[in-house]
Structures are given as C-alpha cells and as structure tokens.
Amino acid sequence: MKLNDVSFGFQKNRPIVQHISAKIVPGTILSIVGPNGAGKTTLLKLMADQLKPTTGQIEIAGQAISKMGRKQFASKVAVVSQQNHLYDDMKVIDVVKMGRLAKHHLLATITDDEVMPFMEMTRIAQLAQREMSQLSGGQRQRVWVASAIAQQPQYLFLDEPTTYLDIRYQAELMAIIRQLHRTGKMTIVMILHDINQAFRISDRLWLIQSGRLLKDGRPKSFYDEQLLSNVFQTKIHIVDIPNYGRYIVELPAGS
Numbered sequence: 134m135k136l137n138d139v140s141f142g143f144q145k146n147r148p149i150v151q152h153i154s155a156k157i158v159p160g161t162i163l164s165i166v167g168p169n170g171a172g173k174t175t176l177l178k179l180m181a182d183q184l185k186p187t188t189g190q191i192e193i194a195g196q197a198i199s200k201m202g203r204k205q206f207a208s209k210v211a212v213v214s215q216q217n218h219l220y221d222d223m224k225v226i227d228v229v230k231m232g233r234l235a236k237h238h239l240l241a242t243i244t245d246d247e248v249m250p251f252m253e254m255t256r257i258a259q260l261a262q263r264e265m266s267q268l269s270g271g272q273r274q275r276v277w278v279a280s281a282i283a284q285q286p287q288y289l290f291l292d293e294p295t296t297y298l299d300i301r302y303q304a305e306l307m308a309i310i311r312q313l314h315r316t317g318k319m320t321i322v323m324i325l326h327d328i329n330q331a332f333r334i335s336d337r338l339w340l341i342q343s344g345r346l347l348k349d350g351r352p353k354s355f356y357d358e359q360l361l362s363n364v365f366q367t368k369i370h371i372v373d374i375p376n377y378g379r380y381i382v383e384l385p386a387g388s
C-alpha cells in the first residue's frame with residue numbers, strides 16, 4: 134500500500150491529515166502512534182476507504198483503492214474498528230460469517246465449519262451460539278478480530294484493538310497478531326495507545342502529530358526522550374528493565 138501526498142479535512146480550512154506520503158511494506162507489522170486527536174483514526178479510515186482523501190491518492194499494487202469494487206477491496210483489506218453495538222442481537226458465529234461474506238454472495242451458503250478455524254484461533258469457539266449483547270468487551274473484541282480474519286485479507290487494520298482487554302487478553306491478542314503475521318503472511322496496521330506494546334510488536338512505526346507523519350522508522354529509532362517528550366507534551370524517560378528491554382515511562386511534572 135502506498136500513500137501519495139494524502140490530505141483530508143472534515144471542514145474546509147481545518148486539515149486533519151496533512152500531506153502524508155508513505156509506503157507499507159507487505160508482511161510488516163506497522164503501528165501508528167501519536168497523541169489524542171492527532172488524526173490516527175482518520176488516517177486509518179482513509180486507508181480503509183471509509184473516507185476519501187481531499188487530495189492525494191492511496192493505492193495497492195499500483196491500483197487506486199477508490200477505483201476498486203467493494204468485494205475486490207474486501208479481499209485485500211479487513212478492518213477492526215473501535216467497538217459498535219450495531220450487531221448486538223446477532224449470534225457470534227453469524228458475525229464471524231459476515232466477515233466471510235467477502236468470499237460468498239449469501240450468508241446462508243457459509244457453513245459453520247468454514248468459520249470455525251477463525252473462531253478457534255481467537256478462542257471464541259465456545260461462544261459461537263451466544264448473542265453479541267451477552268459478551269464482555271474483551272470477548273466482543275475477539276469476535277471482531279475473528280470476523281476480520283475470516284475475510285482472509287492481505288492487510289488487517291486494527292484501531293486500538295487492546296482497549297477493552299485485560300492484560301492477559303492483550304498479550305493473547307498480540308500473540309494472535311504475531312501468528313497471523315507469521316503464518317498468514319498478513320500485513321498488520323494498528324493504532325496502539327500503549328507505546329511500549331507498539332514498540333515491542335512492530336517492525337515499523339509511524340508517529341503522527343497534528344495530522345502529519347512526523348517520523349516513519351524502525352522502533353529502535355524512536356527511543357528518543359526529547360522527541361517523545363515533545364510530541365506527547367509530557368516528560369518521558371526511557372529505562373532499561375532486566376529481562377524486558379527498554380521501557381518508556383512518563384515522569385510526573387517536577388520529578
């Protein structure tokens with residue numbers, strides 16, 4: 134995927150994404166990080182063709198995503214968005230099957246067996262017959278991931294996927310993402326607020342500030358206290374933790 138000078142604003146003269154040019158190398162895990170309101174979700178929506186750039190273009194293998202048909206795009210990109218309750222009255226297995234619709238014309242032709250591997254991978258097989266409204270936030274999140282991977286896309290986009298998860302399920306989700314990346318050869322693009330998690334799992338990071346791509350590089354090049362303190366407008370310190378590695382901590386003012 135390639136972004137060519139992409140800009141976007143919801144209103145005239147109020148740019149939210151500004152002149153972003155970048156490439157996503159197939160097979161990478163890319164995390165998008167940056168302060169609240171920087172434009173990360175808007176950028177992901179542009180890349181997911183849910184919003185159209187005001188100027189510039191996004192392409193996959195030389196083809197503009199705006200010119201792709203719905204089904205063609207769905208075979209390339211699946212999105213796990215921030216949570217919604219639109220499907221609360223549906224059964225878990227049917228939500229997963231909806232992801233599989235990218236490969237079928239009708240929900241009715243998708244068998245339980247066809248979606249079971251995706252449910253097993255995300256450990257929701259035992260929830261198959263439950264209604265979405267009966268699930269915890271963490272369980273729902275895993276259903277959305279199962280539905281997205283059932284699409285078997287080349288690119289999997291996740292917007293703050295760990296938000297509803299406790300520490301164990303966060304680690305589990307990161308393990309699933311590594312597995313998808315390793316065995317499914319999927320390219321993963323995530324917005325992550327936990328900067329340490331982002332640094333640990335990613336091959337590549339994009340740091341967004343005020344709608345601009347401030348830095349695009351390997352995680353180790355972001356261990357820069359001055360850079361991070363300036364962007365997040367708080368005092369950031371990088372420490373070494375035995376058996377873990379480098380860890381970014383926010384220091385209280387005055388310390």
Ligand SMILES: Nc1ncnc2c1ncn2[C@@H]1O[C@H](COP(=O)(O)OP(=O)(O)OP(=O)(O)O)[C@@H](O)[C@H]1O
Pocket residue numbers: 143149167168169170171172173174175176
């Ligand atoms: N539908 C909308 N209409 C108008 N402004 C919007 C809309 N959606 C988002 N914005 C504005 O766009 C800016 C960027 O929002 P966005 O959600 O992309 O940021 P973000 O970096 O993902 O933030 P966060 O980390 O808080 O989730 C914010 O100022 C937000 O208020």
